[in-house]
Amino acid sequence: MKSFRASVRLAAAMAACAIACVVPTWAAAQAAAKTVVLVHGAFADGSSWHKVIPLLKKTGLSVVAVQHPLDSLENDVAFTTRALDIAQGPVVLVGHSYGGVVITEAGVHDKVKSLVYIAAHMPDAGESLTDVARNYPPAAGRPFIQADSKGFLKISDEGVFKHFAADLPRAEQELVAATQGPFHSKATTQAVTKAAWKSRPAYVLVAGNDTIIPPQMQRDRAKLIQATTVEVPSSHVAMLSQPEAVARLILQAAK
Template structure:
């Protein structure tokens, strides 16, 4: 017995020295599965920095690649991703991705929702209805007229509006690689908001020029979300993945209680 105890103690020390114990200790008692949902004009690759941090901290992360053609299609893709999870899951949405998680988050595997500078609609609301009456002086996103039922941002104004704190070369690439955002996604209405029955967290970006910070705060308060606020642009998940990963980890621990 004495030798066995000594062996176990040595193994624990070796595990800590190798970093194995530390990663699991960081998420002890937390929900381990995280699903990340991107918004309009971009794809899931922007989550790379957040993904790296969460995976290092012991989470199992899956990234949804929405077609952003319609809310119905995006919800279907997200639900298929949730079906593939092996247990309780934290569902995260950025921007329009907040609409997707609001509609798909009633899935029984979802234990908590995290909104990153995101829309959090109520019943019957859509992105279109939420942006219909911007407050006086609010920044107006440089959305170009629809082309065949899809939207793009003015490439010359993309950086200033969407990604002002992202490195210029990366912001330019994001502008050049925009994903068409369908009018059927913009106009898609939520039927049963998941935040009414699931705990929610919300990261407000104070310097956002796509969704004004006051609008973010209003939606977060309506959802009774746990709110954190940070300086940063709409692309905070790219420019400061650490602050985004932190609130996701907070949700993973809080929703497990």
Template structure:
């Protein structure tokens, strides 16, 4: 026997979609706090992935652990390098759709490094330091303007000092089975991005057949435009049947 809940009970039961947030390189899951607060306040179950960013396989494993904990169909959201992670992890059958935020969306046989190495004349590149002991960092002095020029400098200066090294085994490992070939896909492109050039974002979004939205934002769009990002994510969540 099926039972219809009254609207107030439906609200208490929460939304019928779980949202899993996957951060990118050089940062950790704490950067999702503005989105976490808004999405949970709107009734969504939100799970946060704490990527080690040492190897792609390790980050995919961490993401699949979060997917397994979700109690409802999953909307999988990836920022920056997190886009490569959700591209590989998103084939999980619990994942209903994908959202890319200023992200890499590699194809099969392609890594984040391969995407970043494509021509992007006239657009800035991420100010990375030479690899050391198998890891990358952003030049600390250039991090605030490159990563988040439209965010409070006191926060971005701290983020620069608190960087998490990005392992070459995460950067250079190639995707095997891109989830965007199988799942509905949404892409928010940041037009003022100095970490992942907008032209490379657009090419990835178009190749994935994603529903595309452009926003005048730095790379750290979840910090500079949280309301817009929440609206974009919730639009994708509401389309899940």
């Protein structure tokens, strides 16, 4: 009889442990972040975060700037997911511009604690960048973006100087123009299948002087996704012209 009761107690203890110990992986992501993964936008590369990276690293965070190919949403999400797979979690996932589309899809990864959108697109599941943008007047910088014969988009030097990076010194503008990555137009019409902001806290930095993504679009989408929102008087490249403000928001999302 004693042996039977002992067996029952052991079975109950094992069942309790199974219930208590099987915690969804994402629950672990609620602790303070250990890593920030930065996802660049169109007409840019990972170096576009070079002013923000040291501000984050000096707080003890690990930082990874993804170098994704900008040739399709699927590939850009795959590159970002690979970075998340090897990152030490919990992770703050940050996207600039088109990078916001990428993190909306990739951000359902179990390691992701929170999402940060910097002058970014914030689609819902089933929406593409173009779907959201068509509800707003064309941005003033749009005519400076042209496609080549293979569908890759580029913004002209004049477009960089007057719109994309209007508040940077000329030397920095020229660097932005020279290092822009070719961006395939099909990525603008590819819809996300998931919206990570529905299950993760979201933070948004609105670029108030943006002439690439209209500021009102950024404000409206931030409200839609119920994001913690700040606004700064910057061009589209807030991470270059307002790196301290960008870093502060990321650090807030990391807590």
